[in-house]
Amino acid sequence: MKPVVIFGIGDFARVAAVYLQEDSPYDIAGFTVNEQYIDQPKLNDLDVFPFEQLTQTHPPEEYAMFVAVGFKRVNKARAEVYGACKSLGYELISYICSEATQWGHIEIGDNTFVFEENVIQPFANLGNDVVLWSGNHIGHDAVVGDHCFVASHAVISGNVTIGARSFIGVNATIRDGVRVARDNVIGAGALILADTKPGEVYAGNGTQALAIQSDQLKSFK
Ligand SMILES: CC(C)(COP(=O)(O)OP(=O)(O)OC[C@H]1O[C@@H](n2cnc3c(N)ncnc32)[C@H](O)[C@@H]1OP(=O)(O)O)[C@@H](O)C(=O)NCCC(=O)NCCS
Known part of the structure; x- marks a missing residue:
């Protein structure tokens, strides 16, 4: 080796x-x-x-x-x-963390790196140069295209397709069967329920601060 x-x-x-x-x-x-x-x-x-x-x-x-x-x-x-x-002729290695969960029957390209606590179901396909940071769900028959980066704790449901080079932010959720097009940025916490178009950006809805201080919360007295 x-x-x-x-x-x-x-x-x-x-x-x-x-x-x-x-x-x-x-x-x-x-x-x-x-x-x-x-x-x-x-x-x-x-x-x-x-x-x-x-x-x-x-x-x-x-x-x-x-x-x-x-x-x-x-x-x-x-x-x-x-x-x-x-x-230049280099072989590019791939790595699946021993603490990721997968049962085989998956396809994985080269230069692909899978961190711990990813769950990759059978018949999923990870392309070349894909990064799955920790803790994602990659459902059955999902396809993650070449050069994609999936941050952490994203849910990529069954039969989803992620187009090449797209970025999936922390805690994003992609509904089953949806096709995320190439070069998308799916922001942290975004919820994607329908197909997207190339190059689109989806921002999640950040929560707003209440107009009180934490020491005013009655339930924390
Ligand atoms: C969606 C996301 C990519 C937007 O990123 P951002 O840093 O706010 O975006 P940028 O600073 O590049 O924004 C460029 C422009 O986009 C627009 N924009 C960004 N967020 C917007 C929003 N929520 N609503 C409307 N317009 C928005 C603005 O016009 C902004 O220009 P401005 O600086 O004049 O306001 C970001 O919120 C996000 O979710 N990032 C992923 C985080 C993540 O998962 N990190 C894990 C790393 S491992």
Whole structure:
């Protein structure tokens, strides 16, 4: 099994390294980003290598990669790096946390990362370069398209389709059978009951503060 170089030095990269070290068979060789972004030689006690020289220092015949870039530019930043690494010939690993729940009969692409407490039902399909942060429900026969990022505790019901590069915010709910189009941002707590169009943004309804202070609440006296 090839050791893995993680692309990225942000939060996702730091956190992903810990999951892979503690809960996967992969050895982590270090991190890589474009040279201009290297601001420290080490991260998590591992070396940070310039991406421009990676094919010489860590050739694709000997090393695999994982692209741990967040949802910048609605996932296009990660999609671009994913494409660049693939075209250099790197195998991109996928990871499902041992504390996620799935019974097999699912399809999963490359560079896909599934955190703990995700429930993925049979016949679900996760594309390439998908991130499922912790605690989501992915219902049976749901399709999560390439380069999507699902934050935490979202409900993606059975037979839902999420178009490529879409972002699903924390606690969002997508009704069964709905098709979320490509490049959508579904905000925190949004409730999606009907198909959406490409590039749309849905914001959840934030709750309003009452016109009293907490020490005025009778039920808390
Ligand atoms: C929906 C969401 C994306 C909107 O984000 P935002 O930070 O408010 O949006 P931006 O600052 O980029 O807003 C740009 C414009 O959108 C419009 N806009 C944003 N929210 C709006 C709302 N609720 N109603 C009307 N217009 C809104 C405004 O015109 C805003 O321009 P302004 O700065 O002049 O007000 C955000 O509320 C959200 O839910 N984000 C996901 C959070 C999440 O799940 N995080 C997990 C990370 S792992």
